[in-house]
Amino acid sequence: MKFIIIGLGNFGSSLAKNLTQEGHEVIGVDQNLDRIEALKENITHAIGMDCRDQQSANHLPLKDTDIVIVCIGEDEGANLMVTALMKQNEVKRLISRAVSPLHVTILEAMGIKEIIHPEAETAERWTKKLGMKGIVDSFKLAGEYNIIEASVPEKYTGKTLSQIESIKNHQVLILTTIRLVKKNNLLGISREVAQVQGVASSDTLLKEGDILVMYGKIKNIELFLNE
Numbered sequence: 001m002k003f004i005i006i007g008l009g010n011f012g013s014s015l016a017k018n019l020t021q022e023g024h025e026v027i028g029v030d031q032n033l034d035r036i037e038a039l040k041e042n043i044t045h046a047i048g049m050d051c052r053d054q055q056s057a058n059h060l061p062l063k064d065t066d067i068v069i070v071c072i073g074e075d076e077g078a079n080l081m082v083t084a085l086m087k088q089n090e091v092k093r094l095i096s097r098a099v100s101p102l103h104v105t106i107l108e109a110m111g112i113k114e115i116i117h118p119e120a121e122t123a124e125r126w127t128k129k130l131g132m133k134g135i136v137d138s139f140k141l142a143g144e145y146n147i148i149e150a151s152v153p154e155k156y157t158g159k160t161l162s163q164i165e166s167i168k169n170h171q172v173l174i175l176t177t178i179r180l181v182k183k184n185n186l187l188g189i190s191r192e193v194a195q196v197q198g199v200a201s202s203d204t205l206l207k208e209g210d211i212l213v214m215y216g217k218i219k220n221i222e223l224f225l226n227e
Helices: 010-021 033-039 076-088 101-109 123-131 218-226
Strands: 002-006 025-030 045-048 067-070 094-097 114-116 135-140 145-151 173-184 190-199 211-217
Touching: 002 010, 010 025, 010 033, 025 033, 033 045, 067 076, 076 094, 076 101, 101 114, 145 218, 211 218
Parallel strands: 002 025, 002 067, 025 045, 067 094, 094 114
Antiparallel strands: 135 145, 145 211, 173 190, 173 211
8 A cells, every 4th residue: 555654753753664564655754854864764755845835745646645644743733734735635545643632623623534642552553554454443462462443344244243154264253343423522523433332242243334343363353354
């Protein structure tokens, strides 16, 4: 996949390097030339640019990029300006960083559905979320084992867990399911909030839009999701 990461501070640079190591094409952008110099050997391309300037931003291959991530954190105003510009350019998928509850509210008001909270999340978790199809979140445990949140594949919707043989075949344990429900934020804007549905059982019915919470090895979970 092709990524553009704007803002190469601690979180943005770590995410850019991790995604590059996973085999993705990553363009890192920052107006701080020292950051560009430090990162240029570790990612596909590193560009010194102020993305608040529309003419400069238009030189980026936005239409050919799968995901644009605005990781600017030290300047909320710059983050919002760049996010608005990327949204105006109708990029395929836009993710933005937030550093405060008010910042989150403003991004939601702008229609940004995917928001990063680096203080609570790691670049490693986001690398898995972005690099594996259908992954919503991940938590690495000891050894090769992970807890993974992933969207229910279409082929499993309308089925109970007891009807899905490949769960046993791939040694994947379904812990619970999460359902997204709509609630209003402080500005009265509707947003989706995750609600855990309780401990999963053989009778748990999977619905469209549900999220599976699974325990197992990454390779087994990936086989189960993409079988």
